[in-house]
Amino acid sequence: EKTISNLLHHNDYLNVFSSHSPNGISRLVQGQTIQKIWRRGKFIVFTLELGYLYFHLRMTGQLVISIKDQDYKYITAELVFSDKTSLYFKDYRKFGRIGYAQTLNFINQMVGVEPLGRRFTFPYLQKELKKRKRQIKPLLLDQSFICGLGNIYVDECLWLSCIHPQTLSNKLQIKNVPELYRSILTVLQEAIRLNGTTIINFKYGDNNRGNFKQFLNVYARAGLPCFRCSNKIEKVFIGQRGTYFCRVCQN
Incomplete structure (x- = not known):
């Protein structure tokens, strides 16, 4: 004590x-x-x-x-x-x-639902997305909606689930919602396993760096080929946040 x-x-x-x-x-x-x-x-x-x-x-x-x-x-x-x-x-x-x-x-x-908590289920996500008419990237960053998703992880989740970051939440294709749900769990669990993502100054424990950066698929890769289709990754600003995506895969 x-x-x-x-x-x-x-x-x-x-x-x-x-x-x-x-x-x-x-x-x-x-x-x-x-x-x-x-x-x-x-x-x-x-x-x-x-x-x-x-x-x-x-x-x-x-x-x-x-x-x-x-x-x-x-x-x-x-x-x-x-x-x-x-x-x-x-x-x-x-x-x-x-x-x-x-x-x-x-x-x-x-603060919204914890994405690795019991309340965050696929039916919950599906229902809450349908209730809102917002671009998916700013919505996922809204901590009163889901807490714990930052800019890096949202870009990674949207790339994995092939969703354009400006898609309206209530207009997502039926196949994309379960993919988004799985992507959120996968990205967060893997980032935790690798002790987070150090881009500039994030440290954990005794001044250690997170190791998830080396496994990023889309974040901070503007101009580089997409790992899925080889099209160049683009960077735009959505809701004043730098956003990385593939225009071909995430159409």
């Missing part, structure tokens, strides 16, 4: 603290013992004796137990424990957030 003695902010990144001021959150968590640590979407939640301390990782947030001197400029907050150890919130792009709440109802309102 770990008991919190302080929550410090570093480098004046005050926008990181979303629910209270840095001193306000620190006062609320001081002296509290962590009961449980769990995840919901990109929220890392610390269940305390009273209330919850949460971290939202956004794009580049990480919780690390040690830092190098050159990394200090990326540290936005430090959780100090009574045994003199610390947990650091490291965030290259400073989009991550820290907050305290008495209940977590707001998280369930923000």
Whole structure:
């Protein structure tokens, strides 16, 4: 068990603290013992004796137990424990957030179904796609629809299931929906097995790089031949997100 003695902010990144001021959150968590640590979407939640301390990782947030001197400029907050150890919130792009709440109802309102959870079934996906009239790429990126699908994995899923990223969700061909469902499971499970995808600065554990990058079929391959049909992979922007696809396979 770990008991919190302080929550410090570093480098004046005050926008990181979303629910209270840095001193306000620190006062609320001081002296509290962590009961449980769990995840919901990109929220890392610390269940305390009273209330919850949460971290939202956004794009580049990480919780690390040690830092190098050159990394200090990326540290936005430090959780100090009574045994003199610390947990650091490291965030290259400073989009991550820290907050305290008495209940977590707001998280369930923000975050959709977990794609590797029991609720995410083929009938569920089929029904929810039919209910919406949105381009499939932005819809899959919407964390209130399905949480945990980022830009890389959505491009990979759509390539595997031969779906054009601008196809309207309620207009998908019947054969494409089961293929999309299987692709989501396959891509995420394989990415987890290979410890994630390091394109620029993602690291896990003791500063290790994820290995899924070498198995990407379409992401970041603009101008290179499609592995399926040899047509050149294209890059366009859909919903302000760089999107890689094959115009022949994903027609």
